[in-house]
Amino acid sequence: MLRMENVSKIYRTDLVETHALRKVDLHIKAGEFVSVTGPSGSGKTTFLNLAGALETFEEGDYFLDGQNVKGLSDDKLSEIRNQKIGFIFQSFNLLPDLPLFDNVDVPLRYRGMSAKERKERIEHALETVGLASRMKHLPTQLSGGQQQRVAIARAIAGEPKFLLADEPTGNLDSLMAQQVMELLEDINSKGTTIIMVTHDDQLARRAHRNIQIFDGQVSDIEKAVANDVIRSA
Amino acid sequence: MFNYNLQLALKSLKDRPALTFLTILTIAIGLGLYTTIKTMSYQGGQVPLAHKSKNIFLVQMDNREITAEEVTHQSRLVDTTYKDTLNLLAMELPGVEQTLNWYTYGILNVEDENINPVRATASVTSSNFFTMFEPPFLYGNGWDKATENNAEGVIVISKLMNDKLFGGRNSVGENVRIGTNVLQIIGVLDVWHLSRKFYDRGFSSGRPDNFFIPYTYAIANELPRIAGFDCWQADADIARSFRNENTQRLLNSECAWVTFWAEIPDEQIENYQQQLNNYIEGQKALGRFPREILTYVTNLDDQFSYINGRNDFMNVFSIISTLFFAVCLLNAVGIMLAKFMRRTKEVSLRRALGAKKKTIIAQHIIEVVIIGFLGGLLGIFVAYLGLQGMMNIQIYSSDYTRRLEDLQPLFALDFTMIAKAFITGISCTLIASIYPIWRLCNTPPASQLKSQ
Ligand SMILES: Nc1ncnc2c1ncn2[C@@H]1O[C@H](COP(=O)(O)OP(=O)(O)OP(=O)(O)O)[C@@H](O)[C@H]1O
Ligand SMILES: [Mg+2]
Numbered sequence: 001m002l003r004m005e006n007v008s009k010i011y012r013t014d015l016v017e018t019h020a021l022r023k024v025d026l027h028i029k030a031g032e033f034v035s036v037t038g039p040s041g042s043g044k045t046t047f048l049n050l051a052g053a054l055e056t057f058e059e060g061d062y063f064l065d066g067q068n069v070k071g072l073s074d075d076k077l078s079e080i081r082n083q084k085i086g087f088i089f090q091s092f093n094l095l096p097d098l099p100l101f102d103n104v105d106v107p108l109r110y111r112g113m114s115a116k117e118r119k120e121r122i123e124h125a126l127e128t129v130g131l132a133s134r135m136k137h138l139p140t141q142l143s144g145g146q147q148q149r150v151a152i153a154r155a156i157a158g159e160p161k162f163l164l165a166d167e168p169t170g171n172l173d174s175l176m177a178q179q180v181m182e183l184l185e186d187i188n189s190k191g192t193t194i195i196m197v198t199h200d201d202q203l204a205r206r207a208h209r210n211i212q213i214f215d216g217q218v219s220d221i222e223k224a225v226a227n228d229v230i231r232s233a
Numbered sequence: 234m235f236n237y238n239l240q241l242a243l244k245s246l247k248d249r250p251a252l253t254f255l256t257i258l259t260i261a262i263g264l265g266l267y268t269t270i271k272t273m274s275y276q277g278g279q280v281p282l283a284h285k286s287k288n289i290f291l292v293q294m295d296n297r298e299i300t301a302e303e304v305t306h307q308s309r310l311v312d313t314t315y316k317d318t319l320n321l322l323a324m325e326l327p328g329v330e331q332t333l334n335w336y337t338y339g340i341l342n343v344e345d346e347n348i349n350p351v352r353a354t355a356s357v358t359s360s361n362f363f364t365m366f367e368p369p370f371l372y373g374n375g376w377d378k379a380t381e382n383n384a385e386g387v388i389v390i391s392k393l394m395n396d397k398l399f400g401g402r403n404s405v406g407e408n409v410r411i412g413t414n415v416l417q418i419i420g421v422l423d424v425w426h427l428s429r430k431f432y433d434r435g436f437s438s439g440r441p442d443n444f445f446i447p448y449t450y451a452i453a454n455e456l457p458r459i460a461g462f463d464c465w466q467a468d469a470d471i472a473r474s475f476r477n478e479n480t481q482r483l484l485n486s487e488c489a490w491v492t493f494w495a496e497i498p499d500e501q502i503e504n505y506q507q508q509l510n511n512y513i514e515g516q517k518a519l520g521r522f523p524r525e526i527l528t529y530v531t532n533l534d535d536q537f538s539y540i541n542g543r544n545d546f547m548n549v550f551s552i553i554s555t556l557f558f559a560v561c562l563l564n565a566v567g568i569m570l571a572k573f574m575r576r577t578k579e580v581s582l583r584r585a586l587g588a589k590k591k592t593i594i595a596q597h598i599i600e601v602v603i604i605g606f607l608g609g610l611l612g613i614f615v616a617y618l619g620l621q622g623m624m625n626i627q628i629y630s631s632d633y634t635r636r637l638e639d640l641q642p643l644f645a646l647d648f649t650m651i652a653k654a655f656i657t658g659i660s661c662t663l664i665a666s667i668y669p670i671w672r673l674c675n676t677p678p679a680s681q682l683k684s685q
Contacts, residue, residue, distance in 0.1 A: 052585075054585055054678045055677070055678075055679055074589070079587065079589075081585060081587045081678070082586065082587020087586070089585075089682050091682070093582050093682050097248060106582075106583065107586040109234075110588045110589075111587065
């Protein structure tokens with residue numbers, strides 16, 4: 001599970017302070033598939049980066065898997081990212097000069113797994129995304145959709161508890177997007193908690209739950225619905 | 234994790250071979266030149282007779298006239314008079330050995346008429362020369378005290394001359410003629426390497442002497458002299474003639490021209506100084522040593538640190554080569570900085586996927602150490618070429634009067650210098666890359682991942 005209490009994130013530059021997230025209270029249960037929507041610049045990526053321990057925050061508390069992430073050392077955060085979280089970036093972010101196998105290998109290497117175990121996991125992950133036959137190819141030899149699937153393979157190879165996806169279908173056509181979505185649903189069905197940022201309302205509705213962010217403020221549809229029920233009662 | 238980092242480092246070096254080679258070459262050229270100059274200054278400045286250099290002393294006494302100029306450094310004071318040379322040689326102190334040097338010259342012939350005569354400059358010295366300065370002998374020995382006291386005509390020759398005049402065979406017992414004087418060969422030296430020929434106070438390098446003759450014989454046969462004669466006013470006019478004539482007058486004069494050396498054990502050094510002072514006091518009664526007592530008893534270590542410090546050529550080149558090396562390093566850092574900065578996106582991604590800061594640091598340190606190592610390796614090769622080049626320039630510019638075998642030790646890369654070059658190469662590259670690596674490892678994990 002994942003719980004944020006009163007979390008705020010402010011970006012400070014010389015000229016301006018941007019309140020990217022304001023007092024976020026949120027609880028996501030294990031095994032949920034949550035979609036996050038909101039206008040551009042509203043703080044979706046920021047939210048996901050905080051959730052993925054990629055960025056630190058000043059205010060509030062954030063419990064990931066029961067552990068308070070706030071104030072952890074850089075090394076500890078690296079470990080959390082490495083072991084608990086699979087990240088799928090909006091722009092695939094594969095290493096262009098490494099073959100698919102080596103790309104999927106990166107997080108496993110930093111986990112210090114044995115060569116045999118890594119090989120098994122990489123092959124399994126690439127099989128899951130349907131690219132087992134192209135292990136030796138370079139990312140540039142693949143289509144965008146295939147590249148995104150490699151990124152998914154990389155994210156799931158370590159079997160993380162949480163999969164965070166930042167517009168995983170943003171650069172894909174609708175057919176490709178469908179495939180990727182099905183893949184994510186499949187992964188979720190096996191127990192992985194997924195948080196997915198998307199602009200696509202249709203895809204967002206396929207999630208168990210939708211969270212909307214406006215100007216750094218999170219409104220939880222589930223809660224809103226619950227409140228509506230209470231109010232109308 | 235080391236394996237993975239090593240793989241990444243090697244891959245990075247392999248993926249951009251031209252850039253890698255350029256970086257290594259830059260370091261190698263800077264380091265090579267630096268090592269060349271450092272080696273020359275190290276080898277050229279090495280104090281001979283290291284095991285006893287602190288006990289080998291140049292002995293000087295100020296027997297000049299009252300009107301002579303003030304002297305504040307040993308290097309400026311004149312040599313010793315013949316009178317004083319004899320008196321000091323007669324002074325017996327336990328464990329103390331003394332010797333002297335000047336030069337004579339002449340045309341030297343051997344009996345074999347097929348061998349051309351050679352122009353010979355010979356060091357005139359005493360039997361102790363060989364025990365004090367320890368030149369290596371190939372055949373025979375130096376002469377003994379008895380031979381010296383009888384003013385017998387003996388000569389020690391160099392390996393070079395033995396090769397030239399006798400085809401390298403054992404020539405001990407054979408005769409040579411200098412002018413009309415016949416001398417018997419009593420010893421043949423092996424190649425004798427002195428970083429600088431100190432015993433004539435000339436400190437020249439790579440020019441060993443070929444002949445050694447007993448001073449008693451040179452005096453008895455009035456052999457010509459090569460020396461600077463620092464005379465009192467009375468003899469100033471005829472000082473020049475002392476090279477070839479007026480031997481008796483020179484020997485009785487107050488002219489200083491003999492370089493005088495003593496080997497003094499530690500426990501006698503104070504006593505020796507005291508004896509010198511006593512001697513001068515005694516001579517004052519005879520109307521000599523008119524000035525305030527001034528003596529210099531200077532060991533080889535001190536003489537060499539003075540000479541090395543005044544070696545402007547080496548000092549200037551040392552500074553230039555150090556600066557050049559620094560420029561090369563800066564250049565290499567520039568290349569690495571550019572290369573590493575292009576990698577921020579990759580590092581940011583690796584950090585996002587769980588690489589710790591120290592893992593990123595290790596990866597790049599390995600890469601830099603490999604570059605430093607290869608730079609060091611190539612740098613040593615460059616230094617070797619540089620030293621060969623410098624040596625050949627010296628041989629050429631001496632019109633081939635200097636020989637390879639004498640100069641080689643002055644331009645030899647020894648293990649210490651190789652080790653130093655390596656350590657310098659690697660540590661300087663490491664130090665220089667601290668900044669690029671620091672910049673790189675501080676890339677925030679998410680910063681570069683937003684868009685392509
Ligand atoms: N590193 C940063 N430094 C300063 N401001 C930042 C930084 N990253 C994001 N911001 C600001 O924080 C706000 C939220 O940005 P964020 O990237 O989270 O938006 P988003 O909802 O993901 O937008 P999009 O849908 O366009 O990706 C924006 O106003 C943005 O300008
Ligand atoms: Mg975004």
